[in-house]
Amino acid sequence: MSGKMNRRSFLKMMGWGGAGAALSGCDLPSTVTLEEGKEEVVSYLMPEEFVIPGVGVWYSSTCMQCSAGCGIHGRVREGRVLKLEGNPDAALNNGKLCMMGQAGVQGHYSPDRIVAPLMRSGGNLAPVSWDKALAVLNEKLGATNGDRFAWFTGTISGHQLALVSNHLDAMGSTKHFAHDVVNNAVSQAVNKDMLGEANPRLRLDKAKMVVSFGADFMGAGQSPVHYAGQYAKFRTAKQRGLLVQIEPKMSLTGGSADLWLAIKPGTEGVLALGIANLLLNKIKVSDAGIPSGVRKLIDRYDVTKVAKITGVAGHRIQRVAQLLTERSPSLVLAGATVEGHAHGYDSVAAVMMLNHILGNVGKTIESSGNFPFPQLMAKQGNTSDLVEFAAAASGKKLDAVIFSGSNPVYSAPAALNLSDAIGNIGFKVAISQFMDETTALADLVLPAASYLEDWGTQVPATQAERSAIYVQQPLMEPLHPDTRGLGDIILTLLKQRKTAEYGQFDDYYAYLRNAFAAMPAAVKKNTKNNNEFWDAALQTGVINLDVPAKKLKSTVVSFAEPISEVGDADANGLYLLPSPRMGLLDGRHANLPWLQEAPDQISKVVWDSWAEIHPTTAAKLGIGNGDKIKISTHSGSIELHTVLLKGMHANAIAVPLGQGHDDYGRYAKGLGVNPLKILDATRETKTGELAMYGTQVQVTRVAPPERLGIVRLGSSDTQAGRKLVVTVPVEQLRRTEGA
Template identity: 45%
Template sequence: MTTSNLDRRDFLKVLGISGAAATLAGCGHTSIESGVEEVISYVHPQDFVVPGIGVFYASTCAQCGSGCGIMGKVREGRVLKLEGNPESGISGGKICGLGQAGVQAHYNPDRLRTPMYQGEGGLIPVSWEKAHQILEQRLGPNSSLKGEQIAFLTDRVSGHQRVLLENFLETFDSTHHVTYDALSTATGRAATKAILGAEQPLWNIHEARLILSFGNDFLGSGISPVYMARQYALFRKAPRGTLIQIEPRMTLTGGNADRWYPIKPGTEGILALGIAHDLLQHEEFSRGVPQEVLDLVKNYDRDAVSDITGIGSDAVRLIAAQLWNNSPSLVIAGPSVEGHSYGFSNAAAVQLLNVILGNRGKTMEGQSEHPFPQLTPTLGSYQALAELNQKMAAGQTQALLIYGTNPVFTAPSHLPFAESMSKVPFKVAFVTHMDETAGQCDLILPLLSALEDFGTHVAEYQPNGVEVMLQQPLMEKLYPESKGYGDILLEVLKKRKPEAYAAFPDYYSYLKTAMVKAKPVFKVSDSDDHFWEDALRNGLVKWDGKPTTLEAKLPALTMPKPAELTTDYPFYFVPSIRADMRDGRHAYLPWLQESPETMTTVVWDSWVEIHPKTAEAMQIKEGDILQIQSATGSVRAKAYLFPGIQPDTVSMPLGQGHTQLGRFATGVGVNPYKILDPIFDGHTGELAMHATRVALRKTGEHQMVVKDEGPTTLQNGQKLVATLSADQAKLSKEI
């Protein structure tokens, strides 16, 4: 390849290699170097087609950010099914239901198939030639855009997709990459870093004798549920560990717990300080604890904590005793802890227990240092979106590119994102499906599905050193007019910086060059071709890093008492995260719409969960249509009577209520994001998603709740199965 105007350091930067990794890469014996060898484009994979016989190819699941390795079963040129990749330390040969639905995302009939342009009469199909002309006119070498005049808005992005994106912005002298996560964990990460010195430690679940989880649904919608489920299976083997789950609304993890306690939302930090109060009565725990921490927890005796949290004083004593008697333990926090105006203090109080219990180095460790920090995922926040919204509203943003996120749908109504976005002169969306945000853009570009495209991915949670995951096409693309995200960016970069990028025919050649150039970092002695072929065959390359040491800080905390409920808004509102729907991006998949929600078994709908005793007091029956009113807005949904919820709390699942996301999502359910009140964490500025209070009003309407659970002893009125209550059954005789 000829890059005569590009020195070695710049060449490595183009490929996403810098720092210590660049030093190693510069010393390696690789044949693909600047000015030495031509890079050949990937054209077609060699086909091994035997009629009726399936072949497996490795790739990476793109359904969430966990970075699970997968194996795609391909038969006669078509991908049929996905399984876990046993080579992956994250998936370990397993896969979740959301990952399985990746096949349906690929074959979905509502995929965008051609570029669209916003003309005078609305969106019209255009050719790629026209689309590239528009891109070159607005973003090409003659563009006057500079600095924060251009913004790239994404969900988390990692690997060489991140490298290309940031290299693209650099050609505009811009670093304006905005990462937005509608389910941001920024508050919890900040609190954990303040206490332990790392945003996301490694949890050695299988080493713990007891896990105390404050609302962390690590088996369902957590940071890496497939890996955590594997760890949890080991945790449950002899000697069997104990799981205690404390949360206002039961999650999948709560349903698997040995003990589950419903707590008043926002009081989790006070309970943590109450448990610390009991533990610090023992010298083995109080030794070395700063006086200001001792002074703080002395105000939280069992009775005081019980009055505030709704957790009985005997339960507080029992939890503390369990922690005392079962070492090592692990204490973790989740969204219900973080989602309040004092969420940082809440989460910090929970992490304080790990320091008091001495869990560092036992059940908690720091993740390995990454050899390629420029490939690590950018983690999103609400605050980043709010700052972008402010700049757009002020007319400072002249061009906005959007990839992998749908803020018009997920932004709460008090953040007028759609209105602010309309003030941006040029907006481009990179999508596989037309959604609410793409529908307001000027140019919409159809992407390949994750099963048709190349890429590299790096997960946030790396349990075994570092894995750089490879994504490769499992079949030829279904729609000729769709293109890869990397190929589109590369085309623009070739125009803006030809001396650095013109030599790469496509994104495949760029990826291969980058990976082969990084070969010395992985301490591989194979030839370049063998290294690359092994990477594709295995679906990943591994770097054997070692866990790092966590810090132990015991800062003074202030823990405000939560505000009491009012007569106007007498219920806490807890938006729940479904493991399959997440923030709503997967609602277009009928497999997931048809999959029963894990705790209620409801399908194809939105609903509001209410405790049976509360429903009885309000004369509410299952299926009654209720109006859920906050200070910000209201939605209507069917009542579902759910015992796994704190009695003063109501909950609704996120993900439904789309107005534009294909035939299977549009018009299904309602969107709870739109009734969230403008309450923010005082430390991080993040949206406090669990701080909204609501009122319920009966509308007088009623509809059947469609669910999988229900009477199973009758068919057409005839009794098929006789049932007895547990106290009546003579189990010894039955068995």
């Protein structure tokens, strides 16, 4: 080749003119593995008329990757589900699906699935037959009753919940522990007291301004796809909605905010009082309905005092209060960082009070109405059940427990001593797809079908404008023939206790068909008979319900001072924020390489744990970017690398959730650390929830950065003078443009 060959001429040569020369290597024997004579290509025995090999057919079902319960469509080809998308008929997610939903197929096809029942013999789990497993289960459950038997689940709803409740009834037990690390239990308690409903509809799309105190509603919230859809409407409205995010660590939602304010952890309630003070005393909004005790509390917090406590500048607080009065209706939200302190209830109450003062209740906060099937409504997970379960286990009050859809051994702080306490339970059953930390301690493991192979119904706690039951149907035959669906397993257990009542159902499918047939006529509108109703439900994946409108009450409860005395005393205290994120969430998706590979939305780190810390705090502690540090609490310590981040409050250090698995398959095991382990087991005073964001930590530097310390994608925070995004200070713009 002459020296004149450059990229452009090479590409030209690669065009059809010189293709013959350039492609001379293409006749070499293939170096890739071809399946000639190796792989089987099995035809259909007798295909459905609409089935064409190579052409996908889309079926409706429901996502189970988090508790939001979005409607999905799955592309099925040659009996295999290949791709998931959102179901346009599902009002909740309106045809959209998040990355956790997209990664559902990877869990389904994971090589780490449990494929046969396992029973502990001589200390190890060994495969047994289903007959043996069910016989042992029947014997062990027969030997106990009452509250010495319990179910331990994650958030669960629909007919699976109805069956679990019926099984508990049959056992004479009232113990159903539901545990979820990512929850809004404190907000539910406040909403119930102030509005009369635990899960009212939040209408971002009707708001002109949203002030979110740590509510990561687009990332790791209760229904991220639903709220992201609402947020899009909020942003594209004629008057573009304004988002103010106030939190100690920048979340995905915070990254989209017009105004992001760092706040000292645990002082969000004080800031809300400060805003209320401005609204009532300066802007003279009516204080009707505010209890006198609360009114006195508000008056004690003037802007100067609030700015000092919270670390938010006084003029910013005044600006937010002013904007809230100019843009009505608005919506004020409280999220996990507000809830997760000993005074969480008081803080959330102070934040939610702003909605009352601003008259948002009824405008941007609506009633979700009386759901016609209360027995199907979601039992939402929380952390107080986890604490109570640990107490019951260590007090030897449980003989047999069935675990499903939750991994308490991983998520319980070491202070609860759960992995030891669980040894006191006589017989532990895990219905699980994967060998996670809890399943590894079980005496009997029942292999569960994936949600893409299973029947079910889901009733999301967060409902769209139209309440609905979301229908889950198998998108393919079970990949592993010895796995069984959750509904089928519970039904089998019920048959062991109540043969007369449940013996008529061959399987969970038959039970569901019967349950659908028994639904009232109002639900089955526009369908002629039960078969047609069933087919329509499977086709659309949604049963829309007409829920009569209801009016919310708008009251303010009396609440205590929303600040902790301890936190206030130590001005330099560092709070540990165990932050969940869209992706690994609470650690349940750590075994999905797609989600491990997807960089954290703010820090861009992949496949690892890291600690986010503000540069000034780091400098004070003598810590540099990428250094290895040790974070210690009363309950232990973790070692990990730092990422210096300006989107942090100086009194906060954030460690994302999800890593640090001792088990859970080849992709999750041994990566990173689990910040949940070192949390104090302090509880929120009114609801008994774990105060997840209230742990103070000591941080020390251990070692300088390693060459392969952490992997960050696009890890430059500066433009290195390249002017990729050109900015100009406002003052200069005013001067030059005369604006």
